[in-house]
Amino acid sequence: MAFEPQFFPVVKTSDIDPGKCASYMIEEHDILIAQTKGGDFYAMQNMCSHANAKMDTGRIRGNHIMCPLHGARFDLRDGSHGPPAFSPIKVFELRVVDDMVEVFIEGPPEKKPVSAMGMF
């Protein structure tokens, strides 16, 4: 059966504190959901584009999250990056319905080769 792009309910808003994030497996996607201290929720792939570190232990400052391994900053709103990362992180559309965070999944994750930077 073909995959139907749709919003998936993931977590209650009260389960993620402001300035914190957590990761969830949604239809084979490892996704980080963050709440900024300003109360905005964002969803992005839970893997740094630099050397494949998990991002869910990264620090959140404003609308950015910092990779815990080498410190690249990513904008939670659009996935754009700073050094030492070379490319952005995929972000997912998100909505809040009542008190539930829902993430839009278009389809199965792309299968990519592991980054050559993984040796750092």
Ligand code: FES
């Ligand atoms: S793995 Fe994230 S900055 Fe290097």
